[in-house]
Amino acid sequence: MRRSCIKVLKKGGEPIRRILLEMDLLDNSARIASKEEFLYLPLTRDPVEAELKVITGEFELTEQEFEEQKGQLKLEDLLDEVPHFEIIGDIALIEDDVPEPEKTAEAIMKVKKNVKTVLAAISPVEGEFRTRRFRTVAGENKTSTVHREYGSRYLIDLERAYFTPRLATERSRILGQIREGQTVVDMFAGVGPYSIMIARKSQDIRVIAIDKNPDAVEFLRHNVELNSVANVEAIEGDANVEAERFAGVADHVIMNLPHNANEFLDAAVKLCARNAVIHYYDITPEDDLFESSLKLIEKAADRAGRSVEVVDTRVVRSYAPHQFNVCIEVRVL
Structure with missing residues (x-):
C-alpha cells in the first residue's frame, strides 16, 4: 500500500516518530520502512503547514510503498x-x-x-x-493512575489535577535548554511533569514549582519523593503573588497555562534574571499564531523597563480546528 510518509535519517527517527504519534499522524496499520540510512514513517494523512513546523530536525515529506502490519490486532x-x-x-x-x-x-x-x-x-x-x-x-x-514518561513516574488523579501526555516531546525539548547551575521557575507546575524531568537532569539545577491547585501540589510533592529529586521546591500559591519573593532569580520561566498565561506576564518578567528565557504557551488561531501573543509579552517587559528578543516561535500541536497550541520563547534583557 502506498502512503504519504516522512523520510528521515535513522539516527533522527525516534524523536520524529514520537511527535507523529502525539499528533495522531503515524499510521500504525503500515510497517515502518527502512532503506540504507533512512527511515520512512507512514502517515495517516498529509500534515498541514502548522503541523509540519512541529516536526523538528531534517526530514522530507514524500510517498512510499509500505507493508501492512500483520498478526497484530488493530x-x-x-x-x-x-x-x-x-x-x-x-x-x-x-x-x-x-x-x-x-x-x-x-x-x-x-x-x-x-x-x-x-x-x-x-x-x-x-x-x-x-x-x-x-x-x-x-x-x-x-480516575487515578501512575504515568511513566522519559523515566519519570507521576501519580495523578485526572479529576483533581490536569495532565496530558501529548506534551511529552515538548517537555523533553525544554529540558535540552536547561543547564547545570540554573534556576527554573515552573509557574503552573501541576503534578510536576516539567519540574521533575528538569530536576532529574542535575542536582545542581534549582526548580521552583508553583501551583494554585492544592490537589495538584499534593501530587507534586508525592511525585518529588517518588522520583527521588531533592532540588524541587513545591509551592502551593498564586504565581502572581509568589513572583514577589522570587523576583530576579530565574534563568528559565515556564508558563504552561494556555488561554490564561497572559494574566501572569508581569509576574513572569519580574521572576527573570538578566538574559532569562520565558517559555510562553498559548492557544492561538491559525491566522495569528504568534504576533498578538508576542505583543503582550513585549508590553509586559516594557512596563518593567525591560526588553525582549525572540528566541523561537513554534507550533506545539493542533488543539482544535484552526487553533494551535504554540510556544513563544523570548530572552528578557
Missing part, C-alpha cells in the same frame, strides 16, 4: 471509525460524544493490553484549577 479491525483517545498510565481517555462509547472502550482494552480503565470526559477543562469530570465506560472504576 482498532481498525474492530471499529468502523477510530476516535481520538489518550492513554495516561493504565487509563484510556475518550470523549463522551464518540459513537458507541462502550464498543469503543471494549476495542481499546482488547488492543491495548495495559489499559485497565476507559474513561469518557463529561466536561471540558474548566474552573480555576483546569480540571475535568469523567465517567467510567469500561474496566476499573477509578
Whole structure:
C-alpha cells in the first residue's frame, strides 16, 4: 500500500516518530520502512503547514510503498471509525460524544493490553484549577493512575489535577535548554511533569514549582519523593503573588497555562534574571499564531523597563480546528 510518509535519517527517527504519534499522524496499520540510512514513517494523512513546523530536525515529506502490519490486532479491525483517545498510565481517555462509547472502550482494552480503565470526559477543562469530570465506560472504576514518561513516574488523579501526555516531546525539548547551575521557575507546575524531568537532569539545577491547585501540589510533592529529586521546591500559591519573593532569580520561566498565561506576564518578567528565557504557551488561531501573543509579552517587559528578543516561535500541536497550541520563547534583557 502506498502512503504519504516522512523520510528521515535513522539516527533522527525516534524523536520524529514520537511527535507523529502525539499528533495522531503515524499510521500504525503500515510497517515502518527502512532503506540504507533512512527511515520512512507512514502517515495517516498529509500534515498541514502548522503541523509540519512541529516536526523538528531534517526530514522530507514524500510517498512510499509500505507493508501492512500483520498478526497484530488493530482498532481498525474492530471499529468502523477510530476516535481520538489518550492513554495516561493504565487509563484510556475518550470523549463522551464518540459513537458507541462502550464498543469503543471494549476495542481499546482488547488492543491495548495495559489499559485497565476507559474513561469518557463529561466536561471540558474548566474552573480555576483546569480540571475535568469523567465517567467510567469500561474496566476499573477509578480516575487515578501512575504515568511513566522519559523515566519519570507521576501519580495523578485526572479529576483533581490536569495532565496530558501529548506534551511529552515538548517537555523533553525544554529540558535540552536547561543547564547545570540554573534556576527554573515552573509557574503552573501541576503534578510536576516539567519540574521533575528538569530536576532529574542535575542536582545542581534549582526548580521552583508553583501551583494554585492544592490537589495538584499534593501530587507534586508525592511525585518529588517518588522520583527521588531533592532540588524541587513545591509551592502551593498564586504565581502572581509568589513572583514577589522570587523576583530576579530565574534563568528559565515556564508558563504552561494556555488561554490564561497572559494574566501572569508581569509576574513572569519580574521572576527573570538578566538574559532569562520565558517559555510562553498559548492557544492561538491559525491566522495569528504568534504576533498578538508576542505583543503582550513585549508590553509586559516594557512596563518593567525591560526588553525582549525572540528566541523561537513554534507550533506545539493542533488543539482544535484552526487553533494551535504554540510556544513563544523570548530572552528578557
